[in-house]
Amino acid sequence: MKKSLSVMLSTAMALAVFSNVAVGSAAAKSSTDFSDLAGLDATTKAKFDAMISAGIFDGVSDGVFGVNDRMNRAQFAKVAALVFGLKVDTTLRVSSFSDVSANDPANGYALPYIEALKAAHLTDGYGPGTYNPAGEVSKEQLAAFLLRGLNKDAEAKATAGLTSDSTVSSWAKGYAALALQLGLMGKEADGTFGGVSPAIRQLLVTSSYEAKQQYVPGVISAGEIPAEVLTAYALNGNTNARVKSVLQEKTVDGWRIGAVVKLDNTTGSTVRVPDYELRVQTTDGTVLTLQPSASNAKSINPQSDVTLSYMADVNVKTDINLSTLRFIDVDLTVYPKKETLLAEVPVQSMVWRGKDAVITGSTLLGDWGASFSAPGVTSALKYSATTLSKQFVGQTPTYLVQVKVVNTGSYAETVPDFTLSGKSDTQTYVGKRVEEGAITLNPGETKNIHFAVTTDANTTLNAFYVLAQESFLKQGATTPIQYYTGRIGFRLPTGDTTVTTGADYTYGSTMAFDSSDNFINPSLAVSLQELHVTDNTEAGNKTGLAKFKLVNRGDKPIPMPAFQAELAGKDGNAYTGTRQTVGTTDIAPGTAVVVSYGFNIPSTDTNDKYTLNIQSLLGSSAQGQPTYKSTIASYNVKVQGDDDRKSISLYPFTLNFKSWALSQLTSMGSTGFTYTYKLSLDLDLTRDPDVVLDPNFSKLKFELVDALGISLGSTSFPLTGVNHIVSGEQKLTFTNLNQDQVRNNITVKVYEAMTTPNGEVDRFITELK
Numbered sequence: 001m002k003k004s005l006s007v008m009l010s011t012a013m014a015l016a017v018f019s020n021v022a023v024g025s026a027a028a029k030s031s032t033d034f035s036d037l038a039g040l041d042a043t044t045k046a047k048f049d050a051m052i053s054a055g056i057f058d059g060v061s062d063g064v065f066g067v068n069d070r071m072n073r074a075q076f077a078k079v080a081a082l083v084f085g086l087k088v089d090t091t092l093r094v095s096s097f098s099d100v101s102a103n104d105p106a107n108g109y110a111l112p113y114i115e116a117l118k119a120a121h122l123t124d125g126y127g128p129g130t131y132n133p134a135g136e137v138s139k140e141q142l143a144a145f146l147l148r149g150l151n152k153d154a155e156a157k158a159t160a161g162l163t164s165d166s167t168v169s170s171w172a173k174g175y176a177a178l179a180l181q182l183g184l185m186g187k188e189a190d191g192t193f194g195g196v197s198p199a200i201r202q203l204l205v206t207s208s209y210e211a212k213q214q215y216v217p218g219v220i221s222a223g224e225i226p227a228e229v230l231t232a233y234a235l236n237g238n239t240n241a242r243v244k245s246v247l248q249e250k251t252v253d254g255w256r257i258g259a260v261v262k263l264d265n266t267t268g269s270t271v272r273v274p275d276y277e278l279r280v281q282t283t284d285g286t287v288l289t290l291q292p293s294a295s296n297a298k299s300i301n302p303q304s305d306v307t308l309s310y311m312a313d314v315n316v317k318t319d320i321n322l323s324t325l326r327f328i329d330v331d332l333t334v335y336p337k338k339e340t341l342l343a344e345v346p347v348q349s350m351v352w353r354g355k356d357a358v359i360t361g362s363t364l365l366g367d368w369g370a371s372f373s374a375p376g377v378t379s380a381l382k383y384s385a386t387t388l389s390k391q392f393v394g395q396t397p398t399y400l401v402q403v404k405v406v407n408t409g410s411y412a413e414t415v416p417d418f419t420l421s422g423k424s425d426t427q428t429y430v431g432k433r434v435e436e437g438a439i440t441l442n443p444g445e446t447k448n449i450h451f452a453v454t455t456d457a458n459t460t461l462n463a464f465y466v467l468a469q470e471s472f473l474k475q476g477a478t479t480p481i482q483y484y485t486g487r488i489g490f491r492l493p494t495g496d497t498t499v500t501t502g503a504d505y506t507y508g509s510t511m512a513f514d515s516s517d518n519f520i521n522p523s524l525a526v527s528l529q530e531l532h533v534t535d536n537t538e539a540g541n542k543t544g545l546a547k548f549k550l551v552n553r554g555d556k557p558i559p560m561p562a563f564q565a566e567l568a569g570k571d572g573n574a575y576t577g578t579r580q581t582v583g584t585t586d587i588a589p590g591t592a593v594v595v596s597y598g599f600n601i602p603s604t605d606t607n608d609k610y611t612l613n614i615q616s617l618l619g620s621s622a623q624g625q626p627t628y629k630s631t632i633a634s635y636n637v638k639v640q641g642d643d644d645r646k647s648i649s650l651y652p653f654t655l656n657f658k659s660w661a662l663s664q665l666t667s668m669g670s671t672g673f674t675y676t677y678k679l680s681l682d683l684d685l686t687r688d689p690d691v692v693l694d695p696n697f698s699k700l701k702f703e704l705v706d707a708l709g710i711s712l713g714s715t716s717f718p719l720t721g722v723n724h725i726v727s728g729e730q731k732l733t734f735t736n737l738n739q740d741q742v743r744n745n746i747t748v749k750v751y752e753a754m755t756t757p758n759g760e761v762d763r764f765i766t767e768l769k
Contacts, residue, residue, distance in 0.1 A: 029058065034065035044202075047209040050504065054212075056082045057205055070198045073126070074100075074110035074133035076145065077117050079204065083212045084149040086116040087494070097131040107133040122148045139203065140172035140195035143179035146211040151404070152178060154371060154382050158408040158444045168195035182515070184210045213503050213512055224371040225488050226363055232264065233343035235327055238271050239300070240264040244307065244376040245470060245485035246280075246347045248322055249354030251313065256354075258311040258483060259290055259325055259347075260376070260470050265300035272299045276342055277328045278310045283321040283348075288312055294473040295480065311472040311481070323348050352485040355428040357465070359489045365463060368493035375468045375487050377416045380409025381441065385464070385490060386448070393626040399453045400618075400628045401431075401464060404516050407441035415439040415449060418468050421484070422453040422461040429455045430467065430484060434618045434628060446516045450618050452628055465489035505635035508549075511614065514632045519616035520561055523554030524587070528612065529594070529651040533601060533639050534764040538711070544599030545752065545763040546577060546612070547651045549592055549691065557586040564615040564629055565597040569607040575599045578756040583695040592691045594652055596698065596754050598761030612637045648765055650698065650752055652688035653719060657681070660768050662746060677704060677734040679748060679768075685719075685727040693720040700725055701753040701762060704734055707745040716753050 031037040031048045040048065048065075051057045056079055060066035071079075081088055092112045093102045102108045114131055117123045122145060126132035137145075147156045159181070161173020167188075168176045176193045179185050185207045188194040199207075230242035240263070247258035257280060265271050278290045290310035297306040314320070325345045331338040359365045366372065371384045387402040401420055407413055415438075422429040431453035441447055455461065466488050471480040505511075510525045520526060530547040546565055552558050565577035577597030584593055615629040640649075648655040665676040679702060703714035715734050718724045748768040754761045 029053070031065075033063065034059050034067075035063050036067050037065050040067075044206060046506075047206050051205050051209050051212075054082075054504075056208065057201075065201070067200070067202045069201050070136050071201055071204055072107070072133065073131065073135050073137055074107035074114065076137050076142070076204070077110045077113040077123075077133075079208055080122060080145055080149055081113040081116050083208050084120070084122075084215060086113075086120050088112050088116045095131075097125055097129060099130045100133055104133070120149075136198045137204075138196050139185070139193065139199045140168055140176055142199045142204065142207060143175045143185065143195075144172060146184055146207060147175055147178060147182075150182075150211060150214055151369065151384065151386065152182075152446075154384075154406045154408055155444070155446050158406055160444065162193055165193050165195070167192040167197070179207075182210070182214065214515075215503075225366040225373075225490070227373040228375060228487055230262065230376070231345070233327070233345060235263075235274050235276065235342045238265060238267045239274055240266060241327060241343055241345075243325055243345050243347060243350070245468060245487075246322060246325065246351045247354065247470070247483060247485050248320070248351050249483065250356065254313070254315045254317055255320060256311065256313050256483075257288065257290065257322070258309070258470065258472060258485075260485070261308050261310070262305050262376075263300055263308060264305045265302060268302045270299055270301055273297060273306070273308070274342075275329070277330055279326045279328055280312075280322050280347075281324045281326060283323045286320070287326075288314060291475070293471075293480075294475045294477070295471075309470060309472045311474075321348070322351050350487065352487070354483070357428070357486065358423070359463070359465060359486070364488045366488070366490045368491055370490050372466060372488055372490070374416045374418050375466055375485075379413055379416065380407060380411075381413050381415065382406045382408055385493075387631065388493060389629070389631070391628055393454070395457070397455055397457060397459070398626070398628070399431075399455065399461065400434075400630065401451045401453065402630055403449050403451065404446060405439070405441060405449055406446045407443055410443050412440055412442050415441070418466060419484070420451040420453060420464045421467050421486070422455055422459075423463045423465055423489070424455070424459050424461050427456070427459065428465075429453050429459075429461075447518070448514065448516045448630070450628065450630055452619075452626070461492060463489045463491050503635060505612065505637045507640075511633050511635065513614070517616060517630070517632045519563065519632055521554070521558045523552060524558050524561070525551040525553055526614075527551075528635075528637065530649060531610075531612070531637055531639055532763055533599075534642075535603070536762065536764065541603050542601040542605060543761060543763055544575070544577075544601050545754065545761065546597045546599070548595050548597075549651070550587060550595065551592040552587040552589050555589050557588055559586055560584050560593070560595075562617060563632075564617055566613040566615060566629070566631075567599055567601070567610040568613060569605060569610055571607075573602075573605070574613075575601050578758050578761065580694075580698075580761075581696045581755045581757060584692075588692075592688075593694060594691055594697070595694070598754055598756055598763075607639075609636060609638045611635070650700075650719070650765075652691040652693075654684075654686045655765075656684040657750075657766070657768065658683055660748070662748060662768075677746070679732040679734070680729065681732065682729045683725075683727065685725065695721060696755055698752045698754045701751040702732060702734070703749045703751065705747045705749055712746070 029052050031045045037048060060069060090112050092115055095111050100111055100114055102111050110133060156175045156178045159174040159178045161177050162168050172195055176195055232240040232242050235241050242262040244260040244262050249256045279287050281287050290312045293309040296308045300306050325347050327342040329340040329342050369384055371382050383403050383405055385401055386404050389400050391398050391400055399422060405415060419433055420431045431451045434450040434452050439449060465486045467484040467486045469484055471482050473480040508527050510527050513520045527549050529549050533542055533544045536543045544567060566574050568574040577599050580596045582595060587593055612635050613631045614633040615631050617627050618630055619627040659682045661680045663678050667674050697720050699716040699718050701714055701716040704712040706712060713734055750765045751762040752765055
């Protein structure tokens, strides 16, 4: 009876946790519907409300959330799948784990979600071939689950762990430390992490909420592409040779064959590079001698290595297949000359055929997001592709690939020189790293790098290949021959990654940016204060206006970041914002500034909610190079409604039109009558005193329109600076109007006018009749 009761309770809890998903017609719930959530503070309640409204959590019974109850591994599998947007095949009936069954009355519902976690490499199970679906989730296990979902597994392993905390298992030290750093969870009351203790539902809700806020779609880990190991071959008692790469590329006259070799000095003294000939043998027995590069080193420092390049052009039009690379010592002091084989290296599997190369090995071509190492380099730096976007430079399509770099070692390292190429069925497109300077990472540090791969129009890419750039200098030449070789690659992500989705945004809340991107200073708090979209009937479109507040919470001035803002509708159409003309260069400590962006939106767009993408700008347009955009934060934002005339928000101002009157003055001049209008205003104008206004802040624009909708003219008045509008009564004068007679029934349209490098952007505010 006890077992049956346990099954019934577990099943009831599972159904209750996810009832919002199953019953779409049920009324939306919030924390106020559960009696045991009444004592939570406002911040925690907001997190519960977000996760409840998203259908990820519900109560364990009517009116009871079970805030202190525990959750098992089956239930958490579904939570993780929903939080990280995993692809779930609900038709699955057979599990890869022996203890997970669709016929299990308590946990069978979780089978497809458990398999989704495994496919996304968020779990390898509990033991050999098992998942333990009924087992409890400990706090450290929860931290590991969430960090893997955020694609921070390598970063966690490289993080200095909580070595003195006995409540954390040895394998979880780095996960616990990184979970604390990212704010996913906190310490217990006694100052420990409490790693092995069962995680209660309150922690599951709050930590899953924080993970959902930081989650960037499309970056779930996809395993690891095995690092290439270069076998060492002894040439003599103090020097070993390793073959880094072999090229066989078509030319107009035949073939170009190249080889790059690393020589290691195993002694404590400087040695000279051994005299040898490097020859390549084909499968039919043909032997070709490769010439050394004129720039090859002549000596090797103690316990160091050098990289040497060799090449030969072969005037043979038929196909050849390289099999071995031979190091031959040639003694010319005797007759006939004596040749001694120093080392023979099989190379058939590593030959790179230039633009015709195709990676076919299942271990060499990984999935999107798979971790990999730079080719031919011994390094603790690990790389994984995280986001992909298709952008245009003029009419030319360019794929921008963001790659996360993690230093898993104990020493600082610089990212080596490699690039990505895009591979279609018929073409190879070699890309270029966008960041031009040296990029150095300290131990445990994570950064993003970007590669731009430009293709032909209507090209469909199948994969990206990781390429090393090599060079060879002919004897007597001054310009080296540049070429690329590769060994590994990764497929494109499944689904459309050009459309970014994010968490629902609360106006005024501080935005979380990609922690691997340093574009926004971490001491700068950025929040969206306003987003309005209004009809612009005269221009036949809609105008969007977004205002961001930037607060310097540090103790030093911070340069004004020139980030980009983009609005994407549910139909996938995206609209790039035009930034206001900004005179502010630095934000002083403890102060806030406001920067606005205008959007030109088609009149046919009916969205009332957009995905707001905050993007860093990559490249240097000042040097004539193309610039690219990389999304560093993404939120779903609901457009704010029209303001009441008595409370109009022009952040950081609030405007109230208390009364107004329009009068007309007619005067006789030398060329006829002239007409002047005066608008008498009585208004209240309040302002957030903590915000420092830019000299180019928006103006109030007043436009006179007659009964036929014809504009008679307009005039603008600043909200800051000389002759700015103030609270109280004031008179505004309109001159140089487009009229030659008295007009009646004149309406005053009021706009917020923002100056941008591309012209003025007007947001309609209200109409004074």
